[in-house]
Amino acid sequence: MPAPELPPPPQSSLPDAASHFGTHLLAAAAAHAAEIEASNGRPPRVPSFPTPSAPPFPAPPTVSGAATSPLHPPAAGAPAPSTDLTRILRGPTGLGTESLRLILREEAPVPSQPSAQPAEGKPVPGLYYHPVPEPDPVRVEEVSRRIKSWALDEVALYPEDWEQEFDGFSVGRYMVACHPDAPTIDHLMLATRLMVAENAVDDCYCEDHGGSPIGLGERLLLAHTALDPLHTAEEYQPQWAQSLHADAPRRAYRSAMEYFVRAAGPSQADRLRHDMARLHMGYLAEAAWAQLDHVPEVWEYLAMRQFNNFRPCPTITDTVGGYELPADLHAQAAMQKVIALAGNATTIVNDLYSYTKELDSPGQHLNLPVVIAEREGLSDRDAYLKSVEVHNELMHAFETEAAALAVACPAPNVQRFLRGVAAWVDGNHYWHRTNTYRYTLPDFW
Structure with missing residues (x-):
């Protein structure tokens, strides 16, 4: 690839x-x-x-002939x-x-008035x-074209009857709006592939498209090795490598992470792996409650949501920038x-x-209003x-x-x-x- x-x-x-x-x-x-x-x-x-001791500041570098501080x-x-x-x-x-x-x-910012909003969608x-x-329409169109090509041609992410839902996700508009300082389309695509891959894991493993809390831990663990590679005995390495092509979420994780690692520094890649592990841990807590048919306390739900949330996305803002x-x-x-x-x-x-x-x-989907209504x-x-x-x-x-x-x-x-x-x-x-x-x-x- x-x-x-x-x-x-x-x-x-x-x-x-x-x-x-x-x-x-x-x-x-x-x-x-x-x-x-x-x-x-x-x-x-x-x-x-x-405040440990430290050496003096280094001399400021020069970029494009301009002194920087x-x-x-x-x-x-x-x-x-x-x-x-x-x-x-x-x-x-x-x-x-x-x-x-x-x-x-x-x-100072003030809560926006509805009259100041575009016609599409109400806050x-x-x-x-x-x-x-409004995000740059040229960038939105190109990111949308590239991500659909990647999803279909590189990772075989979804069957034909899911196409309308994929288009309706509007991921190109999403990522262009979230990363206005991305210098190129290639940089935007780093975030876009990861967003689509994360959504595929959520849908196919957890929720809408065949997801289930039963056995979720095993599926997430094996998928996580597409982000954090397995280093094991030589005899078993090929079996693991082959497993990364076993389903759409793993194919998407593997490919999206390969692109990301080539563009990111080592610490940037490792911080993403860490935050993805946090995300997966949050998925597992929610799955445990589903299996037990349990509605957590509000504070417990908010604790889960600190892990099962969007954190991996803003944490890569510098790589995308x-x-x-x-x-x-x-x-x-x-x-x-x-x-x-x-x-x-x-x-x-x-x-x-x-x-x-x-x-x-x-079924019952836990979200903050549902939990507050039940518990309070x-x-x-x-x-x-x-x-x-x-x-x-x-x-x-x-x-x-x-x-x-x-x-x-x-x-x-x-x-x-x-x-x-x-x-x-x-x-x-x-x-x-x-x-x-x-x-x-x-x-x-």
Whole structure:
């Protein structure tokens, strides 16, 4: 299978649309954090980092003839970064340095008014989100063409009678909206193949197309070896290699990961494997509840959703953007909290928009409104509205933590990664809102 051609990212500014994606996060969330902390009589909090000794900053590199700085000056009054960050903060990589400078909008974001939305799709009333520009139709068309060719010709992903459902997923529009800074179509395809492969595993192993909680652990374990290769006795290696072609989910995982590994750095590939293992663990918890016909407590459901969620998608935002956030920075507890909150908020978006779709499916599907209604004795409507409030709280927490991290660690690649995660959060909502083929809202208003 040929590797994707990934030319060096252009040394230029991000597209105009990308330059605004996520910029609301740092300006508005900083203000939001300040308001919350001020009400408690405390100054805004920033994450703390340990402070081992470290060498001085390296000389800043030069990109396209422009001097770059490993640190973007923090806001007035912000604390200086702790000395352990001096070892891992580097000048920007990937796109030009101007694209990495954070341009904060003066106005704070407000929950969007329905009148400001395009005609297609209605947002959940009361939901806190940020509207995004319509994704580039040229890119959407090309990604859609390529992903369908990959699904049919390279991995034989689905039979002919699933074609309408595949097209209705609108994955090209989804990924272009979520990754506005991807420098090429090839970069976008890295995320698109993985998204389709993950959806195939969910459908074929867990839910709509023959999925079952019975035996799910074995299926997920064997499929995971397509992402995290088996290293075993020589006699048994060919049998394992052959197993990767045994079904559509394994074929899709194997192929999507091969493309990704060729384009990503080793730490980027390993972080994806880690997050996919988290995802599979969440699948297993939900399957266990299904086998027991058990509705978990609300907090237990939310714990499961921190694993069974979209986390693998925003965690690869740097690979898709054509740069790398160093492993040391990605692994910081504050960064991990930001990514977890992003995954949690976007997954509740899925619960809200897919609510009626799941109610119309056979059996009981656990989602946050269903669990709240069962465990807290609320009506379906009140449980749904409370779920909106839970989402909004998670979104504000995500923005507050990201703003604090941006102040504490003002490196250009950190700023860009945070902006990329925010873009994914916004693009994910855009896709759910506009995908009227899959989703309709309940009549609760």
